[in-house]
Amino acid sequence: MSERMPGFGAPHLTALNEGYWKAAGQGRLVIQRCDDCGTHRHVPVEICYQCHSRNWHWDEVPGTGRVFSYTWVDRPLSPELAQAGVYNISVVELDGVVGTIRLLTNVFGVDKDTLECDLPVKVAFDRVDDEIALPVFEPAFALNEAERVSAGKVSA
Numbered sequence: 659m660s661e662r663m664p665g666f667g668a669p670h671l672t673a674l675n676e677g678y679w680k681a682a683g684q685g686r687l688v689i690q691r692c693d694d695c696g697t698h699r700h701v702p703v704e705i706c707y708q709c710h711s712r713n714w715h716w717d718e719v720p721g722t723g724r725v726f727s728y729t730w731v732d733r734p735l736s737p738e739l740a741q742a743g744v745y746n747i748s749v750v751e752l753d754g755v756v757g758t759i760r761l762l763t764n765v766f767g768v769d770k771d772t773l774e775c776d777l778p779v780k781v782a783f784d785r786v787d788d789e790i791a792l793p794v795f796e797p798a799f800a801l802n803e804a805e806r807v808s809a810g811k812v813s814a
């Protein structure tokens with residue numbers, strides 16, 4: 659069970675996706691990347707949708723990005739999820755990838771006043787067990803303070 663989202667179960671590991679979850683368990687964000695054309699893709703699939711190659715590897719990415727979209731969940735969808743309280747479901751668009759990669763995730767360290775589209779975020783890891791973790795995100799304020807000042811989001 660997730661440490662930050664009590665009530666949420668563990669992801670279902672398959673031969674194709676286990677590298678993603680296990681890398682997260684080691685504190686690394688990896689995205690599937692085509693060996694032949696270099697395009698990143700997520701969720702993992704067998705064949706590149708750009709060049710149809712079956713050759714790929716896990717590529718470690720910077721783990722920074724921006725909130726593309728989000729919603730808040732105020733009412734638990736099941737009794738188990740009531741433990742999580744009010745939470746967001748967010749789509750984060752990653753930096754440092756070839757193509758567009760958007761992860762369905764949660765952003766922690768924000769509330770309804772501070773979570774917004776284009777918010778710079780950085781990856782964090784929500785431990786599930788000894789082997790795997792869930793990539794989640796937090797505001798990248800410390801990394802992007804100057805950028806937030808110039809965008810008028812905080813005063814200098």
Ligand SMILES: [Zn+2]
Nearest residue numbers: 692695706709
């Ligand atoms: Zn390709």
